Amino acid sequence: MASPAGSAAYVYIQREEWVKASALLREAVLLLPKVSPRFLAHADRQSLLSSLSGLTSMAAAAALSANKAPYEALKLLELGRGLISGFVMDIRTDTSELKLEYPGLAKEFDRVRDEIDQLQSGIDVSTKEDDLATWQRKQERFRKADEEFDVLLQEVRGKFGFETFLLPPTEAELMIAATPDPIIVINVAFYRCDAFIVEGTGITTIELPDLSQRRLRAWASFPSARSELASRLEWLWDALGHPCLNALSLTSPVLDNKWPHIWWIPTDALSCIPIHAAGRHDQGSTETVLDRAISSYALTIKSLFHGRKRELVSAREPERKSALLVPMRNTPGSGKLPYAEDEVNIVKQMCPKLDLKPGTPRPLKEGVLASLEACNVFHFAGHGRLNAAEPSKSCLCLEDWETNPLTV
Numbered sequence: 001m002a003s004p005a006g007s008a009a010y011v012y013i014q015r016e017e018w019v020k021a022s023a024l025l026r027e028a029v030l031l032l033p034k035v036s037p038r039f040l041a042h043a044d045r046q047s048l049l050s051s052l053s054g055l056t057s058m059a060a061a062a063a064l065s066a067n068k069a070p071y072e073a074l075k076l077l078e079l080g081r082g083l084i085s086g087f088v089m090d091i092r093t094d095t096s097e098l099k100l101e102y103p104g105l106a107k108e109f110d111r112v113r114d115e116i117d118q119l120q121s122g123i124d125v126s127t128k129e130d131d132l133a134t135w136q137r138k139q140e141r142f143r144k145a146d147e148e149f150d151v152l153l154q155e156v157r158g159k160f161g162f163e164t165f166l167l168p169p170t171e172a173e174l175m176i177a178a179t180p181d182p183i184i185v186i187n188v189a190f191y192r193c194d195a196f197i198v199e200g201t202g203i204t205t206i207e208l209p210d211l212s213q214r215r216l217r218a219w220a221s222f223p224s225a226r227s228e229l230a231s232r233l234e235w236l237w238d239a240l241g242h243p244c245l246n247a248l249s250l251t252s253p254v255l256d257n258k259w260p261h262i263w264w265i266p267t268d269a270l271s272c273i274p275i276h277a278a279g280r281h282d283q284g285s286t287e288t289v290l291d292r293a294i295s296s297y298a299l300t301i302k303s304l305f306h307g308r309k310r311e312l313v314s315a316r317e318p319e320r321k322s323a324l325l326v327p328m329r330n331t332p333g334s335g336k337l338p339y340a341e342d343e344v345n346i347v348k349q350m351c352p353k354l355d356l357k358p359g360t361p362r363p364l365k366e367g368v369l370a371s372l373e374a375c376n377v378f379h380f381a382g383h384g385r386l387n388a389a390e391p392s393k394s395c396l397c398l399e400d401w402e403t404n405p406l407t408v
Helices: 002-014 018-030 042-065 070-088 094-101 103-121 129-157 171-177 213-221 226-247 268-272 301-316 340-354 365-372
Strands: 183-188 193-199 202-207 261-265 294-297 321-327 356-359 377-381
Touching (some): 018 070, 070 171, 103 129, 171 193, 193 226, 202 226
Antiparallel strands (some): 183 193
8 A cells, every 4th residue: 555655656746746746645644544564474564664654754745845734744744653653562552542441442443454454465456257256355355344444443433532543633732742842853755854843832844955864864874983973963963953943942052951851753764863962062062952952752742642641640659660770881792881870870869859769780681671661761871773674673782682682
């Protein structure tokens, strides 16, 4: 489904027929709730998720090129990325919330969605009479499964708390999520890059003409040598950091200790690149993101909603929470991080004020993983390894990462 739509849209984009490209990509993204890659082999699943990710970024970019309102473009990106993140990892998405509240309905929903995908992948037109009859039977089964899916979707949306199940957040919800801290969503497509600036008062966009998907992917694929890092961070400041902060009127360094807080939501290869470190780091320079704001990252705006729900539930629970702190000063196969332990000690000193019990297990996969399942806060000061071809094989580098990696 995604590949034909993307290929056809690419032709429209090359012709600069933005309205046609936008309409086609919008329809493709709205069909994504019916995609379930769970039955696919691992390599096929990774390939599908990669193509879906590119599709949603293209849809958002095409909507802006067709002069659609910022919200219309952003909701496509948000819907697609929310579904993809649910496929990749067991985060608290709409579907996992449904399993907690209505397990029987969730099981039926997954069954029908899987059936649709299996039927869709096996429908091929043939001229042979026997094969044609088989194809017609599959088409009929597909039609019935599709109708059943729509009925189930309406049933789910009729349940309290699931009225917006598998729908993008409304414009009002996005603005609520950006209160009090603004959210900057960076959409990276092959022919244009844009920043969605989401604040409590509205949603705007700024085009980022100097940001390049090709250059970002080259950076992510071939990490910088120390001699190249400064120039790359300066480029990231000029192309992204500076214009985004200017849009929020953050034009000077913080002097009064009243730090603004920004949520960054990057896409494509930008997800592997440190936006918070962008800037000119010459001695005496204050042209850096670090000098003007505190940065946090999120997968989607909707994930911020889920995180805040957990915070509200957690606040009502009486038991003391725990913080898992892991410093990696020395990592096999990587450079030293001389200040990793100092960083973790600073966080450790803050834990009592936050009613957190700090824990620092030996940095081996089994112990860290066991602690990770029970902790409320995880702080890791160390190296990571990105696997761009198979993102689920990316890992945090602990002492035993070479033989027993802690994958994401």
